[in-house]
Amino acid sequence: xxxxxxxxxxxxxxxxxxxxxxxxxxxxxxxxxxxxxxxxxxxxxxxxxxxxxxxxxxxxxxxxxxxxxxxxxxxxxxxxxxxxxxxxxxxxxxxxxxxxxxxxxxxxxxxxxxxxxxxxxxxxxxxxxxxxxxxxxxxxxxxxxxxxxxxxxxxxxxxxxxxxxxxxxxxxxxxxxxxxxxxxxxxxxxxxxxxxxxxxx
Amino acid sequence: xxxxxxxxxxxxxxxxxxxxxxxxxxxxxxxxxxxxxxxxxxxxxxxxxxxxxxxxxxxxxxxxxxxxxxxxxxxxxxxxxxxxxxxxxxxxxxxxxxxxxxxxxxxxxxxxxxxxxxxxxxxxxxxxxxxxxxxxxxxxxxxxxxxxxxxxxxxxxxxxxxxxxxxxxxxxxxxxxxxxxxxxxxxxxxxxxxxxxxxxx
Numbered sequence: 001x002x003x004x005x006x007x008x009x010x011x012x013x014x015x016x017x018x019x020x021x022x023x024x025x026x027x028x029x030x031x032x033x034x035x036x037x038x039x040x041x042x043x044x045x046x047x048x049x050x051x052x053x054x055x056x057x058x059x060x061x062x063x064x065x066x067x068x069x070x071x072x073x074x075x076x077x078x079x080x081x082x083x084x085x086x087x088x089x090x091x092x093x094x095x096x097x098x099x100x101x102x103x104x105x106x107x108x109x110x111x112x113x114x115x116x117x118x119x120x121x122x123x124x125x126x127x128x129x130x131x132x133x134x135x136x137x138x139x140x141x142x143x144x145x146x147x148x149x150x151x152x153x154x155x156x157x158x159x160x161x162x163x164x165x166x167x168x169x170x171x172x173x174x175x176x177x178x179x180x181x182x183x184x185x186x187x188x189x190x191x192x193x194x195x196x197x198x199x200x201x
Numbered sequence: 202x203x204x205x206x207x208x209x210x211x212x213x214x215x216x217x218x219x220x221x222x223x224x225x226x227x228x229x230x231x232x233x234x235x236x237x238x239x240x241x242x243x244x245x246x247x248x249x250x251x252x253x254x255x256x257x258x259x260x261x262x263x264x265x266x267x268x269x270x271x272x273x274x275x276x277x278x279x280x281x282x283x284x285x286x287x288x289x290x291x292x293x294x295x296x297x298x299x300x301x302x303x304x305x306x307x308x309x310x311x312x313x314x315x316x317x318x319x320x321x322x323x324x325x326x327x328x329x330x331x332x333x334x335x336x337x338x339x340x341x342x343x344x345x346x347x348x349x350x351x352x353x354x355x356x357x358x359x360x361x362x363x364x365x366x367x368x369x370x371x372x373x374x375x376x377x378x379x380x381x382x383x384x385x386x387x388x389x390x391x392x393x394x395x396x397x398x399x400x401x402x
Contacts, residue, residue, distance in 0.1 A: 046313045048281070080249070082283035094309020105306070108295020112247045 001030050002200060007061035007071035009034045016180070017070070020189045021196065029200045032067075040064050045073060050087060050125035051137045058129035066131050068199050070192065074124035074184060076158045078106070078146065080113045086123075089157065099157055103150060107161065110146065118146045120162060122171075126188040128195050136195045140187030144171075155179065202231050203401060208262035208272035210235045217381070218271070221390045222397065230401045233268075241265050246274060251288060251326035252338045259330035267332050269400050271393065275325035275385060277359045279307070279347065281314045287324075290358065300358055304351060308362065311347065319347045321363060323372075327389040329396050337396045341388025345372075356380065 006017050014033045021029060034040050043060055047053040050073045057071035075089030085092040085106065093101035110118065122142040129135050143165045150160035152172030159172035164182060171179060180186045207218050215234045222230060235241050244261055248254040251274045258272035276290030286293040286307065294302035311319065322345065328338040344366045351361035353373030360373035365383060372380060381387050 044313050046315065048318065081285050081289075082287070084282050084285050086283070088282075088310055091312075092310065094306050094312070105295050109289050109293065111292075111295075112245050114247065117249065 001028050003030045003032055003067050004196070004199060005037070005061050005065050005067040005069040006031055006033055007057045007069050013072075016185070017189060019180070020186070020193070024190075024193055024197075026193065026197050026200050029196065034061070037061070037065055045087065047073075047087060050074060050123055051127070051139065053087060054125040054127035055129065055135060055137050058127040059135075062129045062131050068128065068130045068134075070126060070128050070196070072124055072126040072185065072188065074122065074188075076106075076162065077121050077123050078110070079119040080110060080117050103158055103161060106146075106158065107148065107150075115145075120144060120146050122158075122162065122184040124184040124188040126185075126192050128192055128199070130199070136192065138188050138191035140184040140189075140191060142171075142182060142184040142187065202229050204231045204233055204268050205397070205400060206238070206262050206266050206268040206270040207232055207234055208258045208270050214273075217386070218390060220381070221387070221394070225391075225394055225398075227394065227398050227401055230397065235262070238262070238266055246288065248274075248288060251275060251324055252328070252340065254288060255326040255328035256330065256336060256338050259328040260336075263330045263332050269329065269331040269335075271327060271329050271397070273325055273327040273386065273389065275323065275389075277307075277363065278322050278324050279311070280320040281311060281318050304359055304362060307347075307359065308349065308351075316346075321345060321347050323359075323363060323385040325385040325389040327386075327393050329393055329400070331400070337393065339389050339392035341385040341390075341392060343372075343383060343385040343388065 006014055018031050045053040047056060053073035054071050058069045061069035075086055077083040077086050090097055093105045124140045125137055127137040144163050147161045147163060151170045152160050155172040160170055162171045164171060207215055219232050246254040248257060254274035255272050259270045262270035276287050278284040278287050291298055294306045323343040325341045326338055330336050345364050348362045348364060352371045353361050356373040361371055363372045365372060
């Protein structure tokens with residue numbers, strides 16, 4: 001059985017990738033996370049694009065472990081903000097990972113933006129880098145629009161204000177299964193599948 | 202002597218326009234501000250561009266007063282933020298006009314953005330609208346880059362972190378005369394001058 005490193009310490013992301021691989025019948029791959037690489041130096045995500053960040057993270061992880069490595073970077077792009085918060089989604093309010101502050105700031109910035117200009121999309125880039133120098137990077141997008149008040153408690157980040165196209169619920173009001181089926185991360189992972197299957201063989 | 206309305210309640214902007222007109226030898230125009238139009242309903246600036254906002258403000262002002270009206274809208278565009286804060290410059294931190302919060306937020310968002318990607322420009326659009334339906338809109342840009350710490354006490358808004366091209370000082374360390382000569386607002390007003398001269402004649 002070959003090993004594949006997912007460059008994350010997030011247990012939910014590990015579970016998600018294992019679930020996607022299983023659902024798609026990709027067997028023979030053991031997915032391990034960064035917890036198995038205690039000394040891995042996590043570089044800051046300073047790229048200008050989601051793709052840059054995903055490739056940089058996967059490249060570092062493959063180099064540090066000698067394993068094929070998958071990494072992702074994702075965020076929310078808002079049309080009225082010219083595509084921002086984008087790569088700065090997790091630190092939009094100036095500190096890293098303060099979801100409540102990020103969401104409150106975004107709603108404040110968009111307070112005077114009318115409904116017809118509240119389009120947004122969740123975007124995820126996922127990269128697979130092999131120690132031999134192979135590199136694939138894909139992008140999944142989940143288009144929708146932004147509410148004026150948060151709704152729902154599933155999910156995290158900007159989920160409570162994002163309504164996917166064709167939905168009336170926010171992505172924080174969807175079930176995990178519904179979200180897996182449609183979300184930017186799900187789309188990106190499925191685009192990566194043929195390449196993961198190759199690794200498995 | 203013909204009258205020209207500058208659609209602002211900001212005394213500094215009135216002085217600036219009078220000074221520019223005088224310096225350029227445009228006589229025969231009396232510049233009045235919105236303080237002479239007590240009932241003027243100030244519409245929120247909800248346009249997608251500086252030009253939209255300047256034209257909307259000048260149009261409202263001309264309609265309300267029967268005078269030719271000049272209005273401007275300006276802000277900071279940051280390359281690493283895809284041109285934002287842009288039209289949201291004055292309310293970037295979510296509340297209108299909190300300069301200190303706006304500046305602190307912007308520095309926090311750009312904390313991991315390296316020096317070579319800190320390009321920015323101050324941008325001003327200025328519109329002249331006449332009651333008969335004439336409309337001119339121009340744009341002045343002042344290119345530069347952003348520091349990591351505020352410096353200087355002249356100016357307002359993002360001046361303390363903006364270093365104009367060819368300068369080592371921030372625009373908050375320049376004199377008012379130096380700023381008038383180069384700034385986005387100065388450039389926009391000078392582009393509008395031929396049209397203001399026509400009005401005076």
